[in-house]
Amino acid sequence: MDESVGSILKSINSPADLRQLPTEQLTALCDELRQFIIDEVSSNPGHLGASLGVVELTVALHYVYNTPYDQLIWDVGHQAYGHKILTGRRDQFHTNRKYEGISGFPKPSESEYDAFGVGHASTSISAALGMALATSIKKEDDRKVVAVIGDGSMTGGMAFEGLNNAASSNSDVLIILNDNNMAIDPNVGGVSNYLLNISKSKPYNKLKNEVWEALGKLNGFGPKARRLVQKTEGALKSYLLKESNLFESLGIRYFGPIDGHDVEYLSKVLRDLRNIKGPKLLHIITKKGKGFKVAELNQTVYHAPGKFDKNTGEIIGCECDLNKPPKFQNVFGNTIVELAEQNPKIVGVTPAMPTGSSLNIMMEKMPDRAFDVGIAEPHAVTFSAGMAIQGLVPYCNIYSTFMQRAYDQIIHDVAIQKLNVIFCLDRGGLVGADGATHHGVFDLAYMRNIPNMIVSAPMDEIELRNLMFTAQQDNMGPFSIRYPRGCGCKVEWRQPFEQIPIGKGRQISEGKDLAILTIGTTGIHATRAVKSLANKEITAAHYDMRFVKPLDEELLHEIFQKFDRVITVEDGVIQGGFGSAVLEFMATHGCKSKLVRLGVPDRFIEHGTPEELQRDCGFDQKGIYQAALEILQG
Numbered sequence: 001m002d003e004s005v006g007s008i009l010k011s012i013n014s015p016a017d018l019r020q021l022p023t024e025q026l027t028a029l030c031d032e033l034r035q036f037i038i039d040e041v042s043s044n045p046g047h048l049g050a051s052l053g054v055v056e057l058t059v060a061l062h063y064v065y066n067t068p069y070d071q072l073i074w075d076v077g078h079q080a081y082g083h084k085i086l087t088g089r090r091d092q093f094h095t096n097r098k099y100e101g102i103s104g105f106p107k108p109s110e111s112e113y114d115a116f117g118v119g120h121a122s123t124s125i126s127a128a129l130g131m132a133l134a135t136s137i138k139k140e141d142d143r144k145v146v147a148v149i150g151d152g153s154m155t156g157g158m159a160f161e162g163l164n165n166a167a168s169s170n171s172d173v174l175i176i177l178n179d180n181n182m183a184i185d186p187n188v189g190g191v192s193n194y195l196l197n198i199s200k201s202k203p204y205n206k207l208k209n210e211v212w213e214a215l216g217k218l219n220g221f222g223p224k225a226r227r228l229v230q231k232t233e234g235a236l237k238s239y240l241l242k243e244s245n246l247f248e249s250l251g252i253r254y255f256g257p258i259d260g261h262d263v264e265y266l267s268k269v270l271r272d273l274r275n276i277k278g279p280k281l282l283h284i285i286t287k288k289g290k291g292f293k294v295a296e297l298n299q300t301v302y303h304a305p306g307k308f309d310k311n312t313g314e315i316i317g318c319e320c321d322l323n324k325p326p327k328f329q330n331v332f333g334n335t336i337v338e339l340a341e342q343n344p345k346i347v348g349v350t351p352a353m354p355t356g357s358s359l360n361i362m363m364e365k366m367p368d369r370a371f372d373v374g375i376a377e378p379h380a381v382t383f384s385a386g387m388a389i390q391g392l393v394p395y396c397n398i399y400s401t402f403m404q405r406a407y408d409q410i411i412h413d414v415a416i417q418k419l420n421v422i423f424c425l426d427r428g429g430l431v432g433a434d435g436a437t438h439h440g441v442f443d444l445a446y447m448r449n450i451p452n453m454i455v456s457a458p459m460d461e462i463e464l465r466n467l468m469f470t471a472q473q474d475n476m477g478p479f480s481i482r483y484p485r486g487c488g489c490k491v492e493w494r495q496p497f498e499q500i501p502i503g504k505g506r507q508i509s510e511g512k513d514l515a516i517l518t519i520g521t522t523g524i525h526a527t528r529a530v531k532s533l534a535n536k537e538i539t540a541a542h543y544d545m546r547f548v549k550p551l552d553e554e555l556l557h558e559i560f561q562k563f564d565r566v567i568t569v570e571d572g573v574i575q576g577g578f579g580s581a582v583l584e585f586m587a588t589h590g591c592k593s594k595l596v597r598l599g600v601p602d603r604f605i606e607h608g609t610p611e612e613l614q615r616d617c618g619f620d621q622k623g624i625y626q627a628a629l630e631i632l633q634g
């Protein structure tokens, strides 16, 4: 542990230690915790801004609530670094997101303080409600459940499903809305504007504190006084807010907004709220990146800045080197603009990932044709379907893992109607440090079994551009193009577009001993493995199949007539994926060759670098080489 760790923080090995502190020391602890997070994340990349924004909230929650008996659920969980550091993981925090280190998100298997596994947004209210009702069924006296959800995550439909149910329950769940007016990019939509209105509403805020103080004192009296408090409060809020409070109207008691960086006041309010019955929401106002100037000034970049100078904040190692292959996302972002300039029917859609997907390039150049719909993947798909049925050509860009949330919409709203929606699944495959909740390893399997769906994966940046170009044709129906996080291999990627024949693969290299069939960027590993095999006088034919659906059956017939040993490779689950599709082909056509399928095995893959994880799964260059040697011996 870095010797520069503050003396108070050094004394805290669990929240029980924290709860021994006098209230006057809480601010100093927050300063030490904030500096520790900055120091650690500066050299071990992770999510910075969100964690800095909830330092005071984290300290206050563990100070007031009897954790781990009382349970905290952190929505998304990218803001939980302070939580992890205060709950006994300070000395392991340098392993955060590293191979076999602690996870970057709360994980029950990692700590009893991590009450619920998270990573995808908008789940915390539903989980907290379930847990709160379970405690009352189990008659666990005085056990409290708290959900912390950001304003961005509150734009997710699932959050409203949870609110709706919580409002009609008599559970004591506390929902803390951490409002910093940011998602990764600035937050969008009516919810965001509504929250801004509350936090800026002068009349409401002017009177609120005094009235609350007065009414709060009544709270200590019997149920009649409590009802009076609730009625008066609700009426006051509705009148002063000139519109009914969204949460109060649902039946959830609303408190706030209050300053989310005043740790002593927060602790007082949390202590008051802890004993108020029924579902309630505390609205706090925070700043993403709080306490680190550069992070406050550029909140999107410092959401996850990579390595940076802990003193100046300067980011270390700019990736925009023109002599290096580009990020796939930037190939997408630039290519959709090129295509949209030629085809006025093209529009772009992202659920709250403009920067992560690079759709922000189109949003800047064509603001009326590119849409950030908030953290709302199901809506993003059906919104795209609505535009497609009117004759537009939407490129709906959703990370593979987040697309899982919209599976029914893909089937029900797009595929059945055979609409021209082009699904650009970024982060396809093992993503690395974000781990099991974020690996995009299921999309080849989950897209392949949908009728009318074309399922493709480019081997490199040029192929990505050509698939995007090909997909826009009229009457194409739903088209899925998946590509990985990070960079490809082609520095010279801006080539003229070429139409790709649907369902056609291509031969990359000749060979006679065995055939290696790849999909997507595993083709790059195979190319290198073929070269290593050649050093052993083994010649492997390599085919880039390009499409999982429709499969290139003509090419497969040729391959299975020519080779009695075949390997398939995919950066995705083996069960139901590309290799399974080839196996089905073999069964249907009575192919007798020996087939080995390389890919992600039937278990969740933890965090690490993509290289470490691909190695563990056995489909990196070495894994392919090894499998080839083994299949030839068999």
Ligand SMILES: Cc1ncc(C[n+]2csc(CCOP(=O)(O)OP(=O)(O)O)c2C)c(N)n1
Pocket (backbone or CB within 6 Å): 050, 053, 076, 078, 079, 119, 120, 121, 122, 149, 150, 151, 152, 153, 154, 178, 180, 182, 183, 184, 288, 351, 352, 353, 375, 377, 402, 405
């Ligand atoms: C379903 C889903 N979609 C997208 C994301 C990517 N994502 C991670 S954090 C984030 C923004 C969250 O905003 P907010 O809840 O306000 O938290 P803040 O970062 O502001 O603290 C997004 C979009 C995700 N984790 N889950």
Ligand SMILES: CC(=O)[C@@H](O)[C@H](O)COP(=O)(O)O
Pocket (backbone or CB within 6 Å): 047, 076, 078, 119, 184, 304, 356, 427, 431, 434, 438, 485
């Ligand atoms: C926490 C979260 O879900 C996002 O911040 C995600 O980690 C972004 O992933 P990329 O870094 O691949 O854009």
Ligand SMILES: [Mg+2]
Pocket (backbone or CB within 6 Å): 150, 151, 152, 153, 178, 179, 180, 181, 182, 183, 187
């Ligand atoms: Mg936010």
